[in-house]
Amino acid sequence: MEIVKLTIDNKPVVVEKGTTILEAAKTIGVNIPSLCYMKLEDMDFENKPGGCRVCVVEVEGRRNLAPACKSEVTEGMVVNTHSVRVVNARRTVMELILSDHPAECLTCAKSGKCDLQTLAQDLGIREIRYEGEQSHYKGDESPAIIREMDKCIMCRRCETACNEVQTVGVLSGINRGFESVVATAFEMDLDHSACTYCGQCVAVCPTGALTERDSTNKVLDALMDPSKTVVVQTAPAVRAALGEEFGMEPGTLVTGKMASSLRKLGFDYVFDTDFAADLTIMEEGTELLGRLNKFLKGDKDVKLPILTSCCPAWVNFFEHNFPEMKEIPSTAKSPQQMFGAIAKTYFADQLKKKREDLVVVSVMPCLAKKYEVSRDEFKVNGDPDVNISISTRELGQMIRNANIDFAALTDEDFDRPLGESTGASVIFGTTGGVIEAAVRTAYEIQTGQELEKVDFHELRGMEGIREATIDFAGLPIRIGIAHGLGNARKLLEDIKAGKSEFHAIEIMACPGGCIGGGGQPYHHGNVEILKKRQQAIYAEDAGKTLRKSHDNPYIKKLYEEFLGEPCGHKSHDLLHTYYFDKKKKIEI
Amino acid sequence: MANIKLPANKVQELKDVCEKFNHDKGELINVLHAAQGIFGYLPAEVQELVADQLNVSIAHVYGVVSFYSFFTMIPKGEHPISICMGTACYVRGAEKVLDEFKRLLNVKVGETTPDGMFSVSCLRCVGACGLAPVVTVGEKVYGRVSPEDVKGILAEYK
Known part of the structure; x- marks a missing residue:
């Protein structure tokens, strides 16, 4: 390793060759402000177009100021990060950016969480000395994502997320000069593109240009309607992040406070998507074993590896990009949709209510879930199984609106029957979790033996693609895991080429899994936050008495009273789905 | 956007051009140049075809087409x-x-x-x-x- 010695703000610094000034400064506690720059460690996400020029510093002997995010250190370099020249230049740059930005902070959805706003405050901008034309671009409203491009500062983070990390490729810089903007091909709306609604563009946008479609008013309307019974379900990853909306440390588990706050908001039944995650394992695990055992008996037509199907952005991704492989993913619906299907049949029957009188609300770390609830195959006579999906951030907003002192809430439990869950379901919220949960159940069903230890550390971690072989009492089961759609694409290309040797693959669209979902509190580029959420998820699992989905007593009861057996006739009707070929065809 | 049907012979001509460039992503501008020569302009369908042939996203192709004033999405007059x-x-x-x-x-x-x-x-x-x-x-x-x-x-x- 070659090292470089330099001086930053009069302090000596020693770093590896190839380090940028920005990173070198960080090692001695000097945080050079930046805007377009963003790096997510371990996630293959680095955006440094060097376009905003906010991070400029003075380098002795160099005529022009240097962008710290793009300039590599050199031996003996002398850097000043806050000379008068630097500070003036930085403020000028910022004022120029702001001169073409709508001053709508008071009503902007991103206010208080906006990197641009924070930076303007940090730099102490009190007036904008430049007046000029304001750019106006075409807006775009999809079922999940709102694009208000007048607020775009051309940092290109969304492009990096969409094109390089996710390899979805629906965004690009278009036009030139003052007309430049990030847009889809031909400036079509997102819902006419191959957008998966993963929401990673929203997760990294520094301004209010990209936000989620707000459905909180729809939820309030349902809660105020006396003719409706309103049922809520909360996804596993929400409990590991909701606290951040109220200033709590990342990684604080707020399961009990969340249940309590939902009851205070007026939901008639506070249930848990985790229950449906246990149900998913029963169905998906049985499907896996079904395919596996056929394969072991020499059936050549069986589709292996089986791919998980919990993640709606991932489903959109293969429908758009790999439709020829749409028979490979599990047919099991996602936990959100399984919950809706059971709530509007089994639970509605228990209440002696018609399905139309039930409103199912989901709280999700995800924006693609908003799209998923609108899919036609998840409706019965026009009535959706899940009526409204809101994000973790939107729930935070609802709690604040209702004057609830979240931190002071006492812990409460979920209601029964659809609120009971095992540790296996909680870990659905992180990369590796779904397949670990599946292994816990599939192992016991396949071998007839009880698992001695339920923790499969070989399946855990943050690496983009992981693989492990689990010994099913002499039968080696090869498992692949990918998070981030770019990583998923690699595994899919292998399958397509006939090179894949896995029996089962778990795929989650967002880096880190649902804990890093597009609907979670903004991480502002700090990957440590995702790691803490992941730890919280595993802690919740470890603290549970029941840690295997098939041990959930209410799941057993559901099969006894209603469904029959996993992958049976009724399960197929209610809990399984089918996929579409959405690849754009060129007519000739 | 109205869908148009591209004439098969011109499509084949464009595919041959892409083949000549080994479907290299780096040749996008050259391919677009040739495509505009073949079709007279670059309607969405031609850009989609180019994206498919060079294995790049349609958004990327449109980004390039909209950047250079030489490229046009409107057919030139007679x-x-x-x-x-x-x-x-x-x-x-x-x-x-x-x-x-x-x-x-x-x-x-x-x-x-x-x-x-x-x-x-x-x-x-x-x-x-x-x-x-x-x-x-x-x-x-x-x-x-x-x-x-x-x-x-x-x-x-x-």
């Missing part, structure tokens, strides 16, 4: 009119000539008349600065054009 806006022509009143074309044809720069006869675009210098201001219609060059001449030039093609 008689493409170009007004030189280079310095010499500009100072000798090219803008007034352009305005007259726009007024008489009722189109903006980059547009084509509804009957498909004329399209109006600007260019930078045809190397005939001594004749400024210069207008070209198809391959024919007109020099020392005044706004009063515009009507007569158009009449030649009607």
Whole structure:
């Protein structure tokens, strides 16, 4: 390793060759402000177009100021990060950016969480000395994502997320000069593109240009309607992040406070998507074993590896990009949709209510879930199984609106029957979790033996693609895991080429899994936050008495009273789905 | 956006071009250049075909097409009119000539008349600065054009 010695703000610094000034400064506690720059460690996400020029510093002997995010250190370099020249230049740059930005902070959805706003405050901008034309671009409203491009500062983070990390490729810089903007091909709306609604563009946008479609008013309307019974379900990853909306440390588990706050908001039944995650394992695990055992008996037509199907952005991704492989993913619906299907049949029957009188609300770390609830195959006579999906951030907003002192809430439990869950379901919220949960159940069903230890550390971690072989009492089961759609694409290309040797693959669209979902509190580029959420998820699992989905007593009861057996006739009707070929065809 | 059907022979011609460039992503601009030569313009369908052939996203192709003024998504008229806006022509009143074309044809720069006869675009210098201001219609060059001449030039093609 070659090292470089330099001086930053009069302090000596020693770093590896190839380090940028920005990173070198960080090692001695000097945080050079930046805007377009963003790096997510371990996630293959680095955006440094060097376009905003906010991070400029003075380098002795160099005529022009240097962008710290793009300039590599050199031996003996002398850097000043806050000379008068630097500070003036930085403020000028910022004022120029702001001169073409709508001053709508008071009503902007991103206010208080906006990197641009924070930076303007940090730099102490009190007036904008430049007046000029304001750019106006075409807006775009999809079922999940709102694009208000007048607020775009051309940092290109969304492009990096969409094109390089996710390899979805629906965004690009278009036009030139003052007309430049990030847009889809031909400036079509997102819902006419191959957008998966993963929401990673929203997760990294520094301004209010990209936000989620707000459905909180729809939820309030349902809660105020006396003719409706309103049922809520909360996804596993929400409990590991909701606290951040109220200033709590990342990684604080707020399961009990969340249940309590939902009851205070007026939901008639506070249930848990985790229950449906246990149900998913029963169905998906049985499907896996079904395919596996056929394969072991020499059936050549069986589709292996089986791919998980919990993640709606991932489903959109293969429908758009790999439709020829749409028979490979599990047919099991996602936990959100399984919950809706059971709530509007089994639970509605228990209440002696018609399905139309039930409103199912989901709280999700995800924006693609908003799209998923609108899919036609998840409706019965026009009535959706899940009526409204809101994000973790939107729930935070609802709690604040209702004057609830979240931190002071006492812990409460979920209601029964659809609120009971095992540790296996909680870990659905992180990369590796779904397949670990599946292994816990599939192992016991396949071998007839009880698992001695339920923790499969070989399946855990943050690496983009992981693989492990689990010994099913002499039968080696090869498992692949990918998070981030770019990583998923690699595994899919292998399958397509006939090179894949896995029996089962778990795929989650967002880096880190649902804990890093597009609907979670903004991480502002700090990957440590995702790691803490992941730890919280595993802690919740470890603290549970029941840690295997098939041990959930209410799941057993559901099969006894209603469904029959996993992958049976009724399960197929209610809990399984089918996929579409959405690849754009060129007519000739 | 209205869907158009691309003629099979031209599609094959474009595919051959892509083949010649080994479907190399780095040759996108060259491929687009050739595509515009084949089709006369770059409608969405052609861009989709190029994206598919070079294995790049359609958004990326559109980003490049919308960046370079040479590329157009609007079919050129039967008689493409170009007004030189280079310095010499500009100072000798090219803008007034352009305005007259726009007024008489009722189109903006980059547009084509509804009957498909004329399209109006600007260019930078045809190397005939001594004749400024210069207008070209198809391959024919007109020099020392005044706004009063515009009507007569158009009449030649009607």
